[in-house]
Amino acid sequence: MSRFIQxxxxxxxxxxxxxxxxxxxxxxxxxxxxxxxxDDDNNIIGYDIDVINAVGRAGGFDVxxxxxxxxxxxxxxxxxxxxxxxxxxxxxxARREKIDFSEPYYNAAQVLVVQExxxxxEKIGDIEGKVVGVQxxxxxxxxxxxxxxxxxxxxxxxxxYNEVFSELRIGRIDAIVVDLPVARAYVDKIPxxxxxxxxxxxxxxxxxxxxxxxxxLAKVNAGLKAIHESGEYDEITAKWFQN
Ligand code: ARG
Numbered sequence: 232m233s234r235f236i237q238x239x240x241x242x243x244x245x246x247x248x249x250x251x252x253x254x255x256x257x258x259x260x261x262x263x264x265x266x267x268x269x270d271d272d273n274n275i276i277g278y279d280i281d282v283i284n285a286v287g288r289a290g291g292f293d294v295x296x297x298x299x300x301x302x303x304x305x306x307x308x309x310x311x312x313x314x315x316x317x318x319x320x321x322x323x324x325a326r327r328e329k330i331d332f333s334e335p336y337y338n339a340a341q342v343l344v345v346q347e348x349x350x351x352x353e354k355i356g357d358i359e360g361k362v363v364g365v366q367x368x369x370x371x372x373x374x375x376x377x378x379x380x381x382x383x384x385x386x387x388x389x390x391x392y393n394e395v396f397s398e399l400r401i402g403r404i405d406a407i408v409v410d411l412p413v414a415r416a417y418v419d420k421i422p423x424x425x426x427x428x429x430x431x432x433x434x435x436x437x438x439x440x441x442x443x444x445x446x447x448l449a450k451v452n453a454g455l456k457a458i459h460e461s462g463e464y465d466e467i468t469a470k471w472f473q474n
Contacts (some may be wrong), residue, residue, distance in 0.1 A: 290454025
Protein backbone atom coordinates (compact mmCIF):
# COMPACT_ATOMS: atom_id res chain seq x y z
CA MET A 232 0.00 0.00 0.00
CA SER A 233 1.39 3.40 -0.89
CA ARG A 234 2.14 5.91 1.79
CA PHE A 235 -0.46 8.17 0.24
CA ILE A 236 -3.25 5.60 0.45
CA GLN A 237 -2.24 4.77 4.00
CA UNK A 238 -2.46 8.42 4.93
CA UNK A 239 -5.87 8.79 3.28
CA UNK A 240 -7.14 5.69 5.05
CA UNK A 241 -5.92 6.96 8.38
CA UNK A 242 -7.75 10.24 7.80
CA UNK A 243 -10.96 8.48 6.80
CA UNK A 244 -10.77 6.37 9.94
CA UNK A 245 -10.32 9.40 12.14
CA UNK A 246 -13.20 11.21 10.47
CA UNK A 247 -15.57 8.25 10.55
CA UNK A 248 -18.27 8.56 13.20
CA UNK A 249 -17.56 6.52 16.28
CA UNK A 250 -21.16 5.35 16.47
CA UNK A 251 -21.68 1.87 15.05
CA UNK A 252 -24.54 1.25 12.66
CA UNK A 253 -27.65 0.29 14.58
CA UNK A 254 -26.33 1.89 17.73
CA UNK A 255 -28.77 4.19 19.47
CA UNK A 256 -27.20 7.25 21.09
CA UNK A 257 -29.02 7.80 24.39
CA UNK A 258 -28.54 11.10 26.17
CA UNK A 259 -28.63 11.34 29.93
CA UNK A 260 -27.48 13.68 32.68
CA UNK A 261 -25.55 11.52 35.12
CA UNK A 262 -26.24 13.87 38.05
CA UNK A 263 -29.40 12.23 39.25
CA UNK A 264 -28.70 9.52 41.79
CA UNK A 265 -29.95 6.74 41.81
CA UNK A 266 -31.27 7.03 38.23
CA UNK A 267 -27.98 8.03 36.59
CA UNK A 268 -24.72 9.07 38.22
CA UNK A 269 -21.03 8.26 38.09
CA ASP A 270 -19.32 5.79 40.41
CA ASP A 271 -15.81 6.27 41.84
CA ASP A 272 -14.27 4.99 38.60
CA ASN A 273 -16.33 7.44 36.56
CA ASN A 274 -18.60 4.76 35.11
CA ILE A 275 -22.15 5.93 34.45
CA ILE A 276 -24.46 3.69 36.44
CA GLY A 277 -27.99 3.73 37.82
CA TYR A 278 -31.54 2.55 37.46
CA ASP A 279 -32.15 4.27 34.12
CA ILE A 280 -28.93 2.85 32.69
CA ASP A 281 -30.00 -0.69 33.61
CA VAL A 282 -33.49 -0.03 32.23
CA ILE A 283 -32.32 1.31 28.86
CA ASN A 284 -29.77 -1.48 28.40
CA ALA A 285 -32.45 -4.07 29.15
CA VAL A 286 -34.92 -2.28 26.87
CA GLY A 287 -32.30 -2.23 24.10
CA ARG A 288 -31.56 -5.94 24.48
CA ALA A 289 -35.26 -6.81 24.45
CA GLY A 290 -36.17 -4.27 21.76
CA GLY A 291 -33.31 -5.13 19.43
CA PHE A 292 -30.91 -2.17 19.56
CA ASP A 293 -27.48 -1.36 20.98
CA VAL A 294 -27.21 1.50 23.44
CA UNK A 295 -24.49 4.12 23.64
CA UNK A 296 -24.85 6.46 26.61
CA UNK A 297 -23.99 10.13 26.13
CA UNK A 298 -23.65 12.26 29.27
CA UNK A 299 -24.55 15.96 29.05
CA UNK A 300 -26.34 18.66 31.03
CA UNK A 301 -30.05 18.09 31.60
CA UNK A 302 -31.17 21.35 30.02
CA UNK A 303 -29.61 20.37 26.64
CA UNK A 304 -31.21 16.92 26.28
CA UNK A 305 -34.40 17.97 24.46
CA UNK A 306 -32.35 20.11 22.07
CA UNK A 307 -29.99 17.13 21.54
CA UNK A 308 -32.94 15.14 20.25
CA UNK A 309 -34.23 18.00 18.11
CA UNK A 310 -30.88 18.55 16.41
CA UNK A 311 -30.31 14.84 15.87
CA UNK A 312 -27.24 14.55 18.11
CA UNK A 313 -29.18 12.11 20.26
CA UNK A 314 -31.55 9.35 19.21
CA UNK A 315 -33.13 8.86 22.62
CA UNK A 316 -33.06 10.22 26.17
CA UNK A 317 -33.38 8.42 29.49
CA UNK A 318 -32.80 10.82 32.34
CA UNK A 319 -35.54 10.59 34.91
CA UNK A 320 -37.36 12.85 32.49
CA UNK A 321 -40.95 13.63 33.38
CA UNK A 322 -43.49 13.38 30.59
CA UNK A 323 -44.93 16.92 30.31
CA UNK A 324 -47.19 18.58 27.77
CA ALA A 325 -44.56 21.25 27.08
CA ARG A 326 -41.91 18.62 26.27
CA ARG A 327 -44.42 16.63 24.22
CA GLU A 328 -44.58 19.52 21.80
CA LYS A 329 -40.93 18.97 20.94
CA ILE A 330 -40.21 15.27 21.48
CA ASP A 331 -42.04 11.95 21.75
CA PHE A 332 -42.21 9.82 24.89
CA SER A 333 -42.47 6.09 25.47
CA GLU A 334 -44.97 4.56 27.82
CA PRO A 335 -44.18 5.71 31.38
CA TYR A 336 -41.62 3.55 33.18
CA TYR A 337 -41.46 5.15 36.65
CA ASN A 338 -43.62 7.34 38.93
CA ALA A 339 -42.13 10.19 40.91
CA ALA A 340 -43.02 13.53 42.51
CA GLN A 341 -41.39 16.76 43.61
CA VAL A 342 -40.60 17.29 47.29
CA LEU A 343 -38.85 19.95 49.36
CA VAL A 344 -35.53 19.28 51.09
CA VAL A 345 -34.20 21.55 53.87
CA GLN A 346 -31.59 21.43 56.61
CA GLU A 347 -32.61 19.16 59.47
CA UNK A 348 -32.80 22.11 61.87
CA UNK A 349 -35.12 24.10 59.59
CA UNK A 350 -38.79 23.82 60.60
CA UNK A 351 -41.72 23.94 58.18
CA UNK A 352 -41.47 23.82 54.37
CA GLU A 353 -44.40 21.47 54.10
CA LYS A 354 -45.84 22.83 50.87
CA ILE A 355 -44.57 24.55 47.73
CA GLY A 356 -46.00 27.94 48.80
CA ASP A 357 -43.59 27.91 51.76
CA ILE A 358 -40.64 28.72 49.46
CA GLU A 359 -42.00 32.20 48.76
CA GLY A 360 -39.46 34.83 49.80
CA LYS A 361 -36.77 32.20 50.41
CA VAL A 362 -33.56 31.26 48.64
CA VAL A 363 -34.19 28.09 46.70
CA GLY A 364 -32.01 25.72 44.67
CA VAL A 365 -33.09 23.64 41.68
CA GLN A 366 -31.58 21.94 38.65
CA UNK A 367 -31.84 23.98 35.47
CA UNK A 368 -34.55 22.85 33.08
CA UNK A 369 -36.35 20.51 35.47
CA UNK A 370 -39.96 20.25 36.53
CA UNK A 371 -38.75 21.19 40.03
CA UNK A 372 -37.39 24.44 38.59
CA UNK A 373 -40.78 25.03 36.94
CA UNK A 374 -42.65 24.51 40.20
CA UNK A 375 -40.34 26.90 42.02
CA UNK A 376 -40.73 29.50 39.25
CA UNK A 377 -44.49 29.37 39.57
CA UNK A 378 -44.21 30.49 43.18
CA UNK A 379 -41.16 32.75 42.98
CA UNK A 380 -41.43 34.22 39.49
CA UNK A 381 -39.26 33.42 36.51
CA UNK A 382 -36.28 35.68 36.89
CA UNK A 383 -36.16 35.77 40.65
CA UNK A 384 -32.50 36.04 41.71
CA UNK A 385 -33.31 34.04 44.85
CA UNK A 386 -34.09 31.05 42.66
CA UNK A 387 -30.66 29.51 42.11
CA UNK A 388 -30.53 27.22 39.08
CA UNK A 389 -27.63 24.77 38.95
CA UNK A 390 -26.50 22.27 36.35
CA UNK A 391 -25.53 19.67 38.97
CA TYR A 392 -27.52 18.36 41.91
CA ASN A 393 -24.24 17.77 43.78
CA GLU A 394 -23.83 21.54 43.81
CA VAL A 395 -27.44 22.19 44.82
CA PHE A 396 -27.12 19.86 47.80
CA SER A 397 -23.78 21.21 48.92
CA GLU A 398 -25.23 24.72 48.82
CA LEU A 399 -28.02 23.52 51.13
CA ARG A 400 -25.56 21.81 53.41
CA ILE A 401 -23.54 24.96 53.92
CA GLY A 402 -26.70 27.03 54.29
CA ARG A 403 -26.39 29.21 51.20
CA ILE A 404 -29.88 28.16 50.14
CA ASP A 405 -32.93 27.48 52.31
CA ALA A 406 -34.60 24.68 50.35
CA ILE A 407 -34.39 22.46 47.27
CA VAL A 408 -37.23 21.37 44.99
CA VAL A 409 -36.29 17.93 43.66
CA ASP A 410 -37.69 14.52 42.67
CA LEU A 411 -38.48 12.33 45.70
CA PRO A 412 -36.26 9.31 44.88
CA VAL A 413 -33.29 11.63 44.35
CA ALA A 414 -34.07 13.51 47.57
CA ARG A 415 -34.06 10.17 49.41
CA ALA A 416 -30.70 9.19 47.93
CA TYR A 417 -29.09 12.49 49.00
CA VAL A 418 -30.69 12.47 52.46
CA ASP A 419 -29.14 9.01 52.98
CA LYS A 420 -25.75 10.28 51.89
CA ILE A 421 -25.52 13.77 53.37
CA PRO A 422 -25.98 14.23 57.12
CA UNK A 423 -28.11 17.09 58.43
CA UNK A 424 -30.77 17.40 55.72
CA UNK A 425 -34.36 16.16 55.57
CA UNK A 426 -37.34 15.84 53.25
CA UNK A 427 -39.83 18.35 54.65
CA UNK A 428 -42.89 18.00 52.39
CA UNK A 429 -45.13 15.21 51.20
CA UNK A 430 -45.05 14.50 47.44
CA UNK A 431 -46.26 17.73 45.76
CA UNK A 432 -46.84 16.53 42.19
CA UNK A 433 -47.61 13.41 40.21
CA UNK A 434 -45.02 12.73 37.56
CA UNK A 435 -44.24 9.87 35.23
CA UNK A 436 -40.85 9.34 33.65
CA UNK A 437 -40.66 8.39 29.99
CA UNK A 438 -37.92 7.49 27.53
CA UNK A 439 -37.85 10.18 24.85
CA UNK A 440 -37.10 10.00 21.12
CA UNK A 441 -36.95 12.56 18.33
CA UNK A 442 -40.40 13.73 17.32
CA UNK A 443 -41.80 11.42 14.68
CA UNK A 444 -39.22 8.65 15.13
CA UNK A 445 -41.97 6.05 15.26
CA UNK A 446 -39.60 3.19 14.43
CA UNK A 447 -37.38 3.72 17.47
CA LEU A 448 -40.35 4.54 19.70
CA ALA A 449 -41.96 1.21 18.75
CA LYS A 450 -38.74 -0.64 19.63
CA VAL A 451 -38.50 1.16 22.97
CA ASN A 452 -42.11 0.40 23.87
CA ALA A 453 -41.75 -3.21 22.75
CA GLY A 454 -38.60 -3.53 24.86
CA LEU A 455 -40.33 -2.00 27.88
CA LYS A 456 -43.27 -4.36 27.50
CA ALA A 457 -40.95 -7.35 27.16
CA ILE A 458 -38.96 -6.53 30.31
CA HIS A 459 -42.18 -6.06 32.26
CA GLU A 460 -43.35 -9.47 31.12
CA SER A 461 -40.03 -11.23 31.74
CA GLY A 462 -39.69 -9.86 35.27
CA GLU A 463 -36.45 -8.04 34.40
CA TYR A 464 -38.07 -4.66 35.06
CA ASP A 465 -39.03 -5.79 38.59
CA GLU A 466 -35.51 -7.11 39.18
CA ILE A 467 -33.95 -3.80 38.17
CA THR A 468 -36.43 -1.86 40.31
CA ALA A 469 -35.73 -4.08 43.33
CA LYS A 470 -31.98 -3.66 42.80
CA TRP A 471 -32.13 0.16 42.99
CA PHE A 472 -35.12 0.84 45.26
CA GLN A 473 -35.73 -0.84 48.59
CA ASN A 474 -39.31 0.34 48.87
N1 ARG B 1 -37.99 14.69 36.66
C1 ARG B 1 -37.46 15.99 36.53
C2 ARG B 1 -37.73 16.54 35.15
O1 ARG B 1 -38.07 15.81 34.26
C3 ARG B 1 -35.97 16.06 36.82
C4 ARG B 1 -35.12 15.21 35.95
C5 ARG B 1 -33.61 15.48 36.12
N2 ARG B 1 -32.85 14.43 35.56
C6 ARG B 1 -31.51 14.38 35.53
N3 ARG B 1 -30.93 13.31 35.06
N4 ARG B 1 -30.79 15.39 35.96
O2 ARG B 1 -37.59 17.70 34.88
